[in-house]
Amino acid sequence: MATVLAAPPLAPKPIVAWSSPLSFMDSKETRPALKQLQQSAPPSRSRKERPCDGCRRRKSKCVLQDSGRCVLCEFHKQECTFVEKAQPRKRKVDDGTDAELTPTRPVATPTVGSARAEPQHHTNSIERLPSNQASVPLRRPFAVDESLSLQRHRHCKLLGQTTALDSSLIRLGSFNEKNETQSRHGILRQVNCNEYFSIHADADVQIPDDEARALAEIERIVGPHEPALIDIYFRNVQPSYPIIQEQAFLDRHRHGDKQFNPPLLAAMYLLALSWWEQDPELAKHTKPDVARLEYIAVTALTVAMQRPKISAVQAGLLLLQRAKSSTWTLTVQLVALGQDIGLHLDCSSWSIPVWERRLRKRLAWALYMQDKWSAVMHGRPSHINPADWVVQQPTEQDFDESIDPTLTRVQEVTEPQLAHGRTVFMQMIKLTGIMAEVYETFYSETAKADYARAGRFATQLVLNRAKPVQIKLKEWFAKLPTECKMDNYTAGELSSTGYLHLGYFAAEISIHRRIVQSLDTKHAEPYLLYICRSAAKTRLISAMDFVNRLKPEHLHAFWYFPSTNNFALIGTFGALLQATSPGREEAAFYASRLHEYQWTLSMSAKKAHWIQGALDMLEANGDMLKALPEKP
Numbered sequence: 001m002a003t004v005l006a007a008p009p010l011a012p013k014p015i016v017a018w019s020s021p022l023s024f025m026d027s028k029e030t031r032p033a034l035k036q037l038q039q040s041a042p043p044s045r046s047r048k049e050r051p052c053d054g055c056r057r058r059k060s061k062c063v064l065q066d067s068g069r070c071v072l073c074e075f076h077k078q079e080c081t082f083v084e085k086a087q088p089r090k091r092k093v094d095d096g097t098d099a100e101l102t103p104t105r106p107v108a109t110p111t112v113g114s115a116r117a118e119p120q121h122h123t124n125s126i127e128r129l130p131s132n133q134a135s136v137p138l139r140r141p142f143a144v145d146e147s148l149s150l151q152r153h154r155h156c157k158l159l160g161q162t163t164a165l166d167s168s169l170i171r172l173g174s175f176n177e178k179n180e181t182q183s184r185h186g187i188l189r190q191v192n193c194n195e196y197f198s199i200h201a202d203a204d205v206q207i208p209d210d211e212a213r214a215l216a217e218i219e220r221i222v223g224p225h226e227p228a229l230i231d232i233y234f235r236n237v238q239p240s241y242p243i244i245q246e247q248a249f250l251d252r253h254r255h256g257d258k259q260f261n262p263p264l265l266a267a268m269y270l271l272a273l274s275w276w277e278q279d280p281e282l283a284k285h286t287k288p289d290v291a292r293l294e295y296i297a298v299t300a301l302t303v304a305m306q307r308p309k310i311s312a313v314q315a316g317l318l319l320l321q322r323a324k325s326s327t328w329t330l331t332v333q334l335v336a337l338g339q340d341i342g343l344h345l346d347c348s349s350w351s352i353p354v355w356e357r358r359l360r361k362r363l364a365w366a367l368y369m370q371d372k373w374s375a376v377m378h379g380r381p382s383h384i385n386p387a388d389w390v391v392q393q394p395t396e397q398d399f400d401e402s403i404d405p406t407l408t409r410v411q412e413v414t415e416p417q418l419a420h421g422r423t424v425f426m427q428m429i430k431l432t433g434i435m436a437e438v439y440e441t442f443y444s445e446t447a448k449a450d451y452a453r454a455g456r457f458a459t460q461l462v463l464n465r466a467k468p469v470q471i472k473l474k475e476w477f478a479k480l481p482t483e484c485k486m487d488n489y490t491a492g493e494l495s496s497t498g499y500l501h502l503g504y505f506a507a508e509i510s511i512h513r514r515i516v517q518s519l520d521t522k523h524a525e526p527y528l529l530y531i532c533r534s535a536a537k538t539r540l541i542s543a544m545d546f547v548n549r550l551k552p553e554h555l556h557a558f559w560y561f562p563s564t565n566n567f568a569l570i571g572t573f574g575a576l577l578q579a580t581s582p583g584r585e586e587a588a589f590y591a592s593r594l595h596e597y598q599w600t601l602s603m604s605a606k607k608a609h610w611i612q613g614a615l616d617m618l619e620a621n622g623d624m625l626k627a628l629p630e631k632p
Contacts, residue, residue, distance in 0.1 A: 239421030267318035
């Protein structure tokens, strides 16, 4: 009997490398977004039917769609009307072509360290264009329009393996050069042999069209300081938290693109405003309205999340780096949004631009860290399941942000600074994995039930489970690269190493906190009690000494979002040791150390205002300790 072998699934076509956007007239074949609309449109009308007003002004072929709008009007996101009268024909010049006067407007280019943008003036010129082409020069699409999940007019959703659409049936379709096929369910895009996305036009999602108003208000709030704030962001935030594709963003920004994601732009400005007082030029001016900017960012993000894109995830993550904006609900929403666009999958073999694969990997791990540390901060279950997380660990190559070598950086960030930032980011990913294990081992609901059932043997059970995790932490710390050491910094240059070491102490303290909580001071063996409490005391003193050694170069740098909570966690651990002290002398020791720690934080808060949140938590702990009975 013959055996029938199923044909292996066909791999998608590789994506053609993106070329630099230039201001010149493109043909339809070099405009993929427009070409896609034209391919999906019905046959054009006869010449007897008049073109719409927009196509008439552009002198372009008018192709109506079933929606009633023509292809070009939908592409340019404008109304498709038929109310204007025919314009008189222009006189012909000697060579038989129409003479079109094409004025070129100045393009604002951000200047390093400056709050103003110097325009680049170009001489007006007369371009002779064939009569069947538009009179206004067009530019090639931005790099984002060649991507899967950063397009300006479309968004995508992952088609899961258990949906009603089966990949074996989808691959029977006829795919174009962008690996897209048309179906009754809309446009479907193949990224590898088994993964598909549905592609949707932003205009199909019926939401309040407030993006233009939001962008206008953001521009009004920021005013002429926009270039300086963008410069600050890419100098102080991007190296340590590289979740933006810098070259793609700056290319759009330089060319005056007005279709930026409003919450992303507002979130970038919000983070950059943290360094307003440190900039000698900006400090001379009134600081923009931070509260209003944050309100716009949050409300605009709610709208943006209805069109799943990478930019919405980026905006949410940046907002969550601000202590006042950091909420568990938003974190959960971002995890769901990230899964919608497939951030939990391994995109290494996907047929998408290389720069997008690298960005996806960095963004995916930023989302992973956000979920795990937020779970610790809020005492909630993590929403990222290890069984459904197959993203590879990033390598140094994944931090290469080049798309086109002809595009240069707006400001200079030295290679050592970039290397330091990406090393800290990668080490934080490894530390987060250990911290996730700490949380699952000691604070998950099943773990708490295990310790409750263990009764008087709970401490021994905790200690047995703590040893493997403590060994991982010790090995992680011992293998830290030289550039991640606290004393490895250059005077006058910001160093974000502080948040990495603070996260390490938070992980250590979380283990010892559970050990101390399990101790029964009345019935525990004296030697076991002494060993456990001595180890906890050593960790507390080490953490407090670390805070004492922080320099201005550390305090003024970028700090990861759980840092406020982690500073407070050190104080909470000291308060726990004071409350559980068996005698008055030991309790007085911890009270004294807590007083010193509070003073240290108050001094640090003068340089880093966000530390005030940790001080508020310490004061709340102090009020509770007032009810502590006197020790024997």
